[in-house]
Amino acid sequence: MHKTKLTDGQLLSQYKSGNEEAFAVLLERHKDRVFTTIYVIVKDRYQAEDLMQDAFIKAIKTIKSGKYNEEGKFLPWILRIAHNLAIDHFRKAKRYPQIVMEDGSSVFNTLEFSEAPIEDEHVKNDTYNLLKHYIQELPEAQKEVLVMRHYMQMSFQEIADATGVSINTALGRMRYALINLRKKLQHSNIAYDQNFYRE
């Protein structure tokens, strides 16, 4: 078995030639990144699962019909598809509010996921779970820039063009997002320390 890691471009070439295993490797390599991008936007695991499937199905159709022409840039391309689907969903959800439970969560969040990741089940208070929670609390404009820059790896100029604001506004939103997250994490650490040392 050869151990050389194939590039996305090489895997895509093999996939175009009918190698389904090459696509399985691509999916495994990028599924978490795509899913995270969607989930941070829609805030709903059930919807995020559906949208991730839609994003990859759209990609499969494009590639297999010979219309894919982004050689070597698979990840930015699939992230753009995922982001657009998530934003469309988010806008529709705003027009057609979901049924919410008494605690304010979506009714879909009450559905059981037999394969829910460990972080949802066991570890509630570590930094990363807190951070996930705090990301969701950010104002939408800040969260949008954070997702686009940090997870989709778009440049600030690309973000400014995509969102119709100046590059300084995009930079400022990112800065405030980072500062807000930092403050919240610091605050939670102080609270944690006080609980830890309480008699």
Add this chain to the structure above:
Amino acid sequence: MTKTFTENDLVRFLYDELNKIEKEALESALLTDLDLQSELENLRSVMKDLDKVSYSPSQRSVNKILEFSKGYHKQSV
């Protein structure tokens, strides 16, 4: 002349979006400006934490995508 750097410059620095001259000037300023150093480290620490934030989809979704791919191949032959 000493350039005053803004927090936006620090964000651009952390995401490697400064040009070569700007980057060298900022790195030079960081050697002597403790406030700037502190601000940079604060932002950098959040970015490091963000790198580790990841959600995973269920295996069921992954399998559905793989099944669709195999089926779509058959349809198109």
